[in-house]
Amino acid sequence: MSQHPPPGAPGHGATDQGEPGHAAVVPALPDLPEATIARLPEYLRALHHLAEAGHETASSEELAVAAGVNSAKLRKDLSHLGSYGTRGVGYDVTLLVDQIENVLGLTQRRSVVLVGLGNLGHALAGYAGFASRGFRIAALFDVDPELVGQRIHGLTVRHLDELPQVAAEDPIAIGVISTPAEGAQSVADRLVAAGVTGILNFAPRVLNVPVGVDVRKVDLAIELQILSFHQHRKSSAAGPAGLTALPGGLTGPGAHHSTDAAEAVGS
């Protein structure tokens, strides 16, 4: 989904890197492949589920199934952390949770601010998954006078002009942008000026940020388009002779016309 430009690349677009701002307090972090970093949160979630189910150890196969990846890839990923498990026993679940949390910098709770409290911002403000995964929503910002002052999920919406003051009192690790695309760059500029070095951008717009600021973007429409491509590819590969090769029993004469994800799942 995201690209990883080389370190020091001109400061534009989503840099999607780790946490250079925290390198000084987390010495000797391994230099991990970006794909491995992206899978570590999946392993962590799987490990938490296994721990809740009473597992003290987990084999690479169990963990791979729980995380939805293949076990060879999982073993390779974990070997980057220096974690090889014990033959015949597997991985110590608690130890591995600690290792992954340490690498991901989750041993300290990080402050997050949300900017743009419309439909999406409201939903994000109420998302319990932030707190349970080590993130604290420190403040909510908008510019709409009708929203400023409102309480949303226990926090008062502040005017974006208050951002510098809030950041000075409580350093912000990550800013989440859920404003319309037109306002996103100026919001990003203000977050950066307030010392924020990590931005999660939901707005459909490429952000220009200085080197040292990491941007990740989330775009559900892009995910749908990628799924659409796979549907399209499967449909065109099927052709008349390939109809039986389609998964899910889509072997009828109309199956090869399903180029659109909504059509395939909705009918």
Ligand SMILES: NC(=O)c1ccc[n+]([C@@H]2O[C@H](COP(=O)([O-])OP(=O)(O)OC[C@H]3O[C@@H](n4cnc5c(N)ncnc54)[C@H](O)[C@@H]3O)[C@@H](O)[C@H]2O)c1
């Ligand atoms: N990434 C995704 O998958 C995804 C999904 C849904 C929506 N979106 C995007 O998220 C954004 C928000 O969508 P929505 O439906 O919540 O929109 P919305 O219109 O309901 O809310 C936008 C909010 O941003 C506020 N705002 C506008 N300019 C601002 C600024 N400069 N500073 C602070 N706040 C500002 C508005 O007052 C409003 O409250 C849009 O860019 C939309 O395209 C992305």
